[in-house]
Each structure stands twice: as C-alpha cells, then as structure tokens.
Amino acid sequence: MTLAILLLILIVVLVLSHEAGHFLLAKWWGVRVDEFGIGFPPRLLSLKKGETRYSINLLPLGGFVKIFGENGDEGEGDPRSFVSKPLWVRSLIVAGGVLANLFAAWIIFSLLAGIGTPQAVDGGLGEGGEITIVAVAENSPAKNAGLRPGDRLRGFESVEVVQKFIEERKGTQIILDIERGGEFMTILTVPRVQPPEGEGALGIAMVEIARVAVPWWQAPWEGLKITGEVFFGTLAALGGLVLGLLRGAPVAGDVTGPVGIARIVSEVSQFGLPPFFQLMAVLSVNLAVINLLPIPALDGGRLLFFAIEGMRRKPISPRVSHLVHTIGFAFLVALMLVITYRDIVRLL
Numbered sequence: 001m002t003l004a005i006l007l008l009i010l011i012v013v014l015v016l017s018h019e020a021g022h023f024l025l026a027k028w029w030g031v032r033v034d035e036f037g038i039g040f041p042p043r044l045l046s047l048k049k050g051e052t053r054y055s056i057n058l059l060p061l062g063g064f065v066k067i068f069g070e071n072g073d074e075g076e077g078d079p080r081s082f083v084s085k086p087l088w089v090r091s092l093i094v095a096g097g098v099l100a101n102l103f104a105a106w107i108i109f110s111l112l113a114g115i116g117t118p119q120a121v122d123g124g125l126g127e128g129g130e131i132t133i134v135a136v137a138e139n140s141p142a143k144n145a146g147l148r149p150g151d152r153l154r155g156f157e158s159v160e161v162v163q164k165f166i167e168e169r170k171g172t173q174i175i176l177d178i179e180r181g182g183e184f185m186t187i188l189t190v191p192r193v194q195p196p197e198g199e200g201a202l203g204i205a206m207v208e209i210a211r212v213a214v215p216w217w218q219a220p221w222e223g224l225k226i227t228g229e230v231f232f233g234t235l236a237a238l239g240g241l242v243l244g245l246l247r248g249a250p251v252a253g254d255v256t257g258p259v260g261i262a263r264i265v266s267e268v269s270q271f272g273l274p275p276f277f278q279l280m281a282v283l284s285v286n287l288a289v290i291n292l293l294p295i296p297a298l299d300g301g302r303l304l305f306f307a308i309e310g311m312r313r314k315p316i317s318p319r320v321s322h323l324v325h326t327i328g329f330a331f332l333v334a335l336m337l338v339i340t341y342r343d344i345v346r347l348l
Helices: 003-028 087-115 141-145 159-167 219-246 258-269 273-291 299-312 318-347
Strands: 033-049 052-067 117-120 130-136 174-180 183-189 204-212
Touching: 003 033, 003 052, 003 087, 003 258, 003 273, 087 117, 087 219, 087 273, 087 299, 117 273, 130 141, 141 183, 159 204, 219 273, 258 273, 258 318, 299 318
Parallel strands: none
Antiparallel strands: 033 052, 117 204, 130 204, 174 183
C-alpha cells in the first residue's frame, strides 16, 4: 500500500475508535449527539441521519463529538442533555474515548497474536523464517547498490551464513537475491575490504525473523497482556519525559507529531502490514494515555473538573469551564504546531 493510504487508515482507525467511544456511550445513556466529526471545521462534507450530523472537516487534527448540553450552558432539565445526567454517567461518557482506544488496541494485538507476527529469533530460521535487513549505512556498498531496510535476503539459512558469505568475498562482486514488497530482484555489489569502524563490509544490519503465533484461544489474553505492557510502558516513558523537563534536560526531541509519525509509518511499512498494525495498536494506546492527562481540552482535563465537582458537591461554572478548556485547546494547537515544525526541521 502507498504511504498516503496507510496514513489514512491510521488516522481513520485512531480517530473513529476514540470518538466512537464517546458517541456510543452517549447514545447508550440516552444523550443526544448533534454531530460526529472527523477533523475540525471548516466542514467539507456532511450527512444528517436522524438527529446526528456526520461530517468530514478540513483540519485533520483529530475529531470531535458534539453532545447536547456538554458545555453545561444548555439543556438543563432536559433528560436527553449531557448536563442532566449523573456525574458518574458524564464521567463514563467522557472516558469513552480512552476506553475505545484501549479496546481497539486489544483487538488489534489479539488478532496479530493469533495470526502471527514477525519476531526476531535466534538459532536459524526454521520453517517460514527470513533474514531481513533492518538498517543500511550511509555511503556503504549496500546503500549505493540500492538495498533498503525491509529487504529480505533469499537463499541463506542464517545471519551467520550471510556474514561469512560476505566476509569471504571482500573486494569481489557478489550477487544477492532479495524480496521487496512481494517483488523479487537481484542486487550486484562489492563488499569493502576495509570498512569504517563499527560497520561491516557491506554496511547492513540483519535479523532473523519468523512468524510467531499463539493458539486462537490464547490470543485474547495475549492481546490483553501486550496492551497492558504498552499502556504502563507509555505511562513510565511519559513520567520520565516530565521528570526530564523538570530537570531541564533536552528531551523535546523525544516528542513527535503528525510529520514524525508519517516518517515512522513509512519506515515500518517497509517490513510489511503486520508491523504497521502493531504500530497502529501502539499509537492507539498512546492516544489513550495522552487523553488521560489532566490538561484542559483533553478528556483527562474534563475528568479532573468532574472530580472537583464531586468534591465540591456542585459543578464548576460553565463560563469558567468553557474558558479554561478553550485556553487549553489553544495551547495544544500551538504545541502541535511547534512539534510539527521540529519534525520538518529534522527531515531537512
């Protein structure tokens, strides 16, 4: 698939699953949903079905669900208004996006566990295994010959056999049969006699990869374990990032935005569709964790307001809530623009 199609699939799955969580729980509890939007206005296309308008919007920065009474300044006393629902129901609806992202990740991880995913193995390839190039050094014979990460070497039993084959033929032309994206081709190149320190004669890094699967009845549990590991791993990484910021460490380079994600998708897709869907599941978990942060305009910020409401025994003023979340949204947009700028600079 082309990069554009993969990015479209990624955005649609992540945004749809998140917003569908809010949408379905609101509908379940009898709250009116006025609009379900992909992207942010201005509106490009829309279709109204029943009481809800479904729209595709110009700015591809996420999505939204417009829930009647969500801002707290309308629908008071109306049984179909968000503001009229008990605090725990409102909290559940707001948390629906996070729960949906985790659910989507669990489904993807479970399916991949049952189907089998490419994993690095030791001790020979075995049935269905392959030797995959995972890195190509700049200005190396491999780079100059057109080898790329994701290329699969054919006709070898192990990485050690490839290394011995190259080592014994330094300075002479060799022929490599490779598979790339379902196509087979032949590469001619000459391994270096004296490679730079830290690089091999050809300038490639390889791993032995085999498809590893679990029985279908274990797949849901395996998917749940992986989802939990990624969730808590993301929390730990985020905690480390925050501590680094507090200590003044230069950690901003660890953060990436849409442009950086597009680059990662491009790199991962060279290894096939299973790694792409693994990345999708990981990003879905990351999206859930980010939305849990107690930052205004995010789901976590709204849940924090509900927690304050629960302690005060009365809601926060709609005017104050709207103002704080508007400021929070502006901050997030500005932050995204800064991160995107850094991503573009790194690519140049």
